[in-house]
Amino acid sequence: MTAPRATPTYRIDPFDLRLFAAIVEQGSITAGARHIHLSLAAASTRLQQLEHAIGATLLLRSKRGVSTTDAGRTLLLHAGRLQRDMEALHADMAAHAHGVRSTVRVLCNTAAMTEHLPPLLGRFLVAHPDIDIELRELGSRDALVSMRQEQADIGIVADHVGTEGLSTRFFREDRLVAVLPKLGARSTRRAMPFVDLLEHAFVGLPSDSGISRLLHDRALQHGRGLHHRVRVRGLDAVMQLVGEGVGVAVVPLATAQRLVNERVVVRPLSDAWATRQLLLCTAGDAPPGAGAAALYGFLAQQAGGPPGR
Template sequence: MALHRIDPYDLRLFAAVAEAGSITAGARAMHLSLAAASARLQKLEQASGSQLLSRSKRGAALTDAGRTLLRHAGLMQRQLAALHADMAAHARGLSATVRLLANTAAISEHLPPLLGPFLAAHPDIDIELKDGASVELLQALRQGQADLAVVSDHVDLVGLQASPWRADRLVALLSGRGRRAVSFAELLDRPFVGLPPDSGLTRFLQRRALDQGRPLHQRIGVRSFDAVARLVEEGVGVAVMPEAAALRWLPARMHPLSDAWASRRLMLCWADAPGTAVALLRDALLTAPA
C-alpha cells in the first residue's frame, strides 16, 4: 500500500461520491469531469490497495474498505481544517495555542481567576481549555493531544512531569443541616443531582458507585454548581461537589465525606521539554498563590 501518496483532494472527492451515491454526482459536486473523477478514484484505490467502491448502473456503493477509508477521511479533513486554522492564527501574529485539560474542580473553581490575568498579560497566546476525567486527560497528554493537564492525585503519573498544585476536597450537599460526616455509600440510597453525564466529576462519581456495587441514580444534570446547589435546596436530591463550590453556594447543607478518595490533591502535569508558551502558562499556574 502507498498510503503516503493519497492526495487530500482525492479524499474529498471520495467523500463527495460516497455522500451522493454516484461518481457522476460526486464529480459534479467537486467541479470535475466524469473522466477526471474516475481517474482520481482509480488512483486512490491503487494507493489504498483495496476496492473502495462497488460500481453498478444504480450508482456507486461503498465496500467495507471504502467505509473504513471514509471514516479516516473525515478525521483527516478535520485535522487539516484545524491545521489551516492554526497556521492562519500564526499568520495574523498569534504565536501559540496552549492545550490545557483539567478536571471539573479545576475548571470550575481554581483556573478561572488565574487564566484571565495570564491571557491579558500574553496577548500572543491562546488557551484551548477542555474538561474531562483525570485518567482520560492523562492519556491525551501522553498521546500528545494536550500540553498541560490538571488532574487529581489518584491517577498514575508515570512518564510525566508533575507538581502538586491545589488541595481539592469533595463534600456532600444534603437537604438537612450540615456538618455531620457521611460516606458516599450512604448517599447511594438517594437520588442525585449533578453536572451533565459527560462531565469529569459525574463520571468519577459513577465509577465510585460501581466500586460499591451500586448504581448512581442521577435525576438531572445541569451546567453549574450554582444550579446543583439550588436543586439540592429544593429537595430534588443530594449532590457531591468541590468544597470551595459548596462553601460559596450552600454552606449550611455541606457534609464532609468520610471516604479517603474525597480528600484529593490536584496535580499539574506536562510532558518533557514543553514549548515556550506552555512553559509560561505552567510557571504562571505553579507560582500563583492558592
C-alpha cells in the first residue's frame, strides 16, 4: 500500500522559479545552477523543495539532460510572467527608494488623449520630475465606471454621460466634425447632419475607442449601422486615409484643424451631441495623494470657464 501523497503548499520562492527557468533554458541542472552561481547540491535541494511545494514532478532527468513534464511546462509559462512582474516591482520600488515618487492614474476619452492632454502633460511632467502619470484611454461611460470603483485618480469625460456621485468641473469644449475626401465632396462649410454620413463608408479608430462607440450608438439611433472600410490606431492615419479617398470620418475639431490638407473637406456636424463639454472628474472633492492633487490643480487651472459663462 502506497503512502498518501503530501498536500502541496504552493509556497514558492521566486528564486526557485529563477533556478527552474535557468535549468530548463540551459538543459541540465548542473548548467542551470552554474548559470545563476549556485552549487549543484544546493540547486538539487531547492529543486526538490519546489517539486514538493507544487506537488508534481517538474523535470525528467536523462543522460542527455532534463526535459519538462506537463506540470513543468505550465510552471515555466507562469514563471516567466512572474519574473517580469517581480522585475517591474523592483524597478518601481527602486524609484521610491531614491526619492518619494507618486503615480497618478488618469482615464480620458479619445479627444482628451489625442488633442487636449499631450501639451499640458508635457509641461506638468517637466515641472514635476517626482510624479509619473499612468494614462489610459477609455470611452466616457467606461471611464466613469472605473472612477466610481476608484480605479483612477482623475477622469476626463464628455458631458453626455451621467456623472452622479462624482465631483466634476469644466475642462474643455470639444466639437466633432465630419471629414470627407475632397474629390466628390461639396466644398462648403455648412453644417451637415450625422445621418447623411451613414450613406458612406467610414475610416475609423478601433471599435473599443470612445469615439467609435459614440458613433456606433448614434448610428443605431437612426436604425443604421456603420460600414468601416478600415480601422486604424490613430487619428493621423484616419485623416490620411480620408484624404486618399478611402472613406469619411468623424474626428475632433482640434484634430481636423491640426491635420487638415488640400485633399479633405471639413464640415461641422449639426447634431447637438457633436458639441460637448469635457469634464474633469474625481471620486471626491479632490483626488487623494499629493501627486494627484497637483495634477488636478494644474489641469483645473488650465481649463478656464465653460463657454458662455
